[in-house]
Amino acid sequence: MRSQDFDRLYLSPPHLGRHELNYLHKAIEDNWVAPVGPNLDGFERDICEFTGAGHCVALTSGTAAIHLGLRLLGVGPGDEVLCSSFTFVATASPILYLGATPVFVDSETTTWNMCPERLREAIEDRIRQGHRPKALILVHLYGMPARLREILAIAAEFDIPVLEDAAEALGSRYEGQPLGSFGAVGVFSFNGNKILTTSGGGALVTNDAVWAQKARFWATQARDAAPYYQHSELGYNYRLSNLLAGIGRGQMGLLEDRVKKRREIHAWYCERLRHVPGLVFAPQEPAGSRTNRWLTTVLLDAEQTTVTPEQLRLHLETRNIESRPLWKPLHLQPLFADVPHYGGVVCEDLFARGLCLPSGSAMSDMDLRRVLEAVKELL
Template sequence: MRSQDYDRLFLSPPHLGRHELNYLHKAIEDNWVAPAGPNLDGFERDICEFTGAQHCVALTSGTAAIHLGLRLLGVGPGDEVLCPSFTFVATANPILYLGATPVFIDSEAETWNICPQRLREALEELRRQNRRPKALILVHLYGMPARLREVLAIAAEFEVPVLEDAAEALGSRYEGQPLGTFGQVGVFSFNGNKILTTSGGGALVTNTSDWARKTRFWATQAKDVAPYYQHSELGYNYRLSNLLAGIGRGQMELLEDRVKKRREIFAWYQKHLANIPGLRFGPTEPAGGRSNRWLTTLLLDPEETSVTPEQLRLHLETHNIESRPLWKPLHQQPLFAATPVFGGSISADLFARGLCLPSGTAMIDADLQRVSSAIRALFEAS
């Protein structure tokens, strides 16, 4: 079958309902088309109500939220920030924005998130050198909760504040508590491929009112209180549009259904592809963790199958199906070639063996069957 015979199945496309139009129409009717207005205020309240965070600041991207969150934690030139290597580059780029240096930590093989053992090794080694990291960025990759109890205990022991990168994890929980609310600062992304989208956008959450006020101040060009434009601090144009916040309000009404659907998609793939030798799904939920399963991801074992992730990706392309390798570890990126890393073999192995499958919440059974049939065809021919 030729690829052009089918509409393309994307990895994680936006999925809008009718709810979003209500908020957009109201904003346009009332002429609220600026980075301020009722949708923006309401969207921030919605996020607080869903997560339990006391304060939320909606921003132009999750990257902007990480940038401002690190600044809240006092990160500046010459500082070091601990960061998982197995993540998207947006996690680490803001460290460089601030003139600081990342120190990469390897993953553990179950949740694929930061390894507590490697984290402890890094902190002990840095302490022997009289170096104290300014912050730890804790990522919940693919919506999977990290081993929070262990990681947070280690961070507290070494007195390192935590910025929780839950960009991919809105709707995920750990011991019943929403992710994004365990660190001193939490971050979400509403990019077009996320489980909730505002087209482009992000948010910072915190329980510290002064930090929320400071974030809003920095995000609106740090304008001092004056009848003219006066600036005593460096600011940014990071505030989310009231229009885009309206999309977010409509999406928030659907969030629980979207999480349910993503988990169903993961379970469907797992059931229908369970008996293929050398193919397994991951990552694994930790005790007490519940993932939103933002993307369904798999690993191929070269000892059990000759099929490689790249062969599978190219094969799916012939069926007009998008798939994607797992994140390439940051310690393997040219941008960070000279950056220190503790461990690295687990994340490198995951990258070499993994692939993300289409996981959009608008998928129907026929779409899932199309993906699984294409996968089976390749393995049967190998």
């Protein structure tokens, strides 16, 4: 079959239900199309209720949320911020926004998230060099919970506040507690490819009421309390619109179903492809963790197959199926060529051997079988 014989099968497209339109229609009927309104307030309450966080500020993106979160933690010019190397660039870019420097830490092989041993090595070495880290950004990659107990203990030992990047992990849990609620600040993304979408958007959560108020203030251009436009601090145009928040309200009611579906898709792939030589489903879910399986990821074992991830990706493209390499480690990115990093062997190996398979929660049985057949054709 030629690729044009099939509709495009995307990696993780938006999946809307029937309730989003109710919130949008209501907003339009009531003329609440300005940046703030009842949907925005309601969406923030929904996120707090789901995560257990005390306060939520809905924003234009997860990147904006990381930016404001780092500013709340006091990060500024000349500071250093510890950060996972194995993540999307949006995790680290806000460090540069603030004139600070990222310090990248390698992954561990169990969850693919930040390695506690490399983290301790990085902290102790930076302190020896006179650079005590100002903050730590902890990522839950592909929705998989990091080794939180160990990492939080190390951060507490050195009195380093944690910003929890749960952009890919809404709906995931660690020891029963929702991700995003462990750090001083938590961050979510509602980009179009995420498990829950508002088209574009993000959120910052915290249990500190003063911080939440400050983040909301900065996100609305830091306008002072005055009858005219007065500004004493630098602010940003970061607030999520009331219309997009309406989409989010409709999506929140579907979140558990979406997590269930993505987990089922992952299990479906594993069951039917587990005996294919050279194909390894990883990372595995550790005891005490529950991942949302935002994306199903695989590794290719060079001892069992000569097929590379790029060859598999290109083969899937001939069937009009989108797949994607794992994140390229940030310490390998030209943007960060001169920043310090600790380790790198683990995430470099994962990048060299890994691929993300289509995982959208709207995938049909026919869609899944298209992927299955295409993978088996090559492997």
